[in-house]
Amino acid sequence: xxxxxxxxxxxxxxxxxxxxxxxxxxxxxxxxxxxxxxxxxxxxxxxxxxxxxxxxxxxxxxxxxxxxxxxxxxxxxxxxxxxxxxxxxxxxxxxxxxxxxxxxxxxxxxxxxxxxxxxxxxxxxxxxxxxxxxxxxxxxxxxxxxxxxxxxx
Numbered sequence: 001x002x003x004x005x006x007x008x009x010x011x012x013x014x015x016x017x018x019x020x021x022x023x024x025x026x027x028x029x030x031x032x033x034x035x036x037x038x039x040x041x042x043x044x045x046x047x048x049x050x051x052x053x054x055x056x057x058x059x060x061x062x063x064x065x066x067x068x069x070x071x072x073x074x075x076x077x078x079x080x081x082x083x084x085x086x087x088x089x090x091x092x093x094x095x096x097x098x099x100x101x102x103x104x105x106x107x108x109x110x111x112x113x114x115x116x117x118x119x120x121x122x123x124x125x126x127x128x129x130x131x132x133x134x135x136x137x138x139x140x141x142x143x144x145x146x147x148x149x150x151x152x153x
Contacts, residue, residue: 005103008130009096015137016092019047020085022144026151028081033151041075043144047084048077050140051091056114057133058098062126064108071114095133102126 001009022043023031031044041049052074059065102108103126110121117132124132 001100004127005099005130008134009099012095012134012137013092015134015141016088018141019050019137019144020088022141022148023047023081023085026148030151031081031084032078035147035150040147041143042078043147044079044081044084045075045077046140046144046147047088048079049074050137051084051087053136054091054095054133056112057129058095058102060114061109061112061121062102062107062129063098063105064112069114071116099130102129 026033026043031047032042034040034042049071052069052071055067056069056071059067060069107124107126107129112121115121119128119132
């Protein structure tokens with residue numbers, strides 16, 4: 001693995017570690033709480049969205065896997081904390097395989113649907129896709145950290 005790929009995956013892994021820490025700090029009941037403002041998402045829903053976003057960009061779009069996605073429903077997701085943590089562990093592992101594959105083979109499913117990103121899917125590079133996923137993970141980790149801090153205040 002080259003140093004660029006290792007750095008991207010390391011940064012993504014740091015984000016996943018931070019998300020897990022936030023979820024574990026809030027416990028099973030607290031992960032479903034939202035801030036009392038319109039448009040607020042629970043930490044559970046944000047982490048679930050990150051799993052589905054990663055699966056779509058790298059697994060479906062990048063590698064051509066038929067992974068189902070209902071993006072709109074992601075932000076309403078609920079469930080058990082242990083199940084979500086297991087899905088995060090699986091996605092972290094899959095992310096390595098998918099990243100290596102799209103860098104080696106290119107993007108397989110440019111006609112896939114399931115994103116609202118304002119980008120030309122016909123022209124993005126594998127590196128752009130990887131950085132987009134890392135960017136989204138970092139952005140949503142920050143959202144989860146602020147939400148946790150406000151919920152504990």
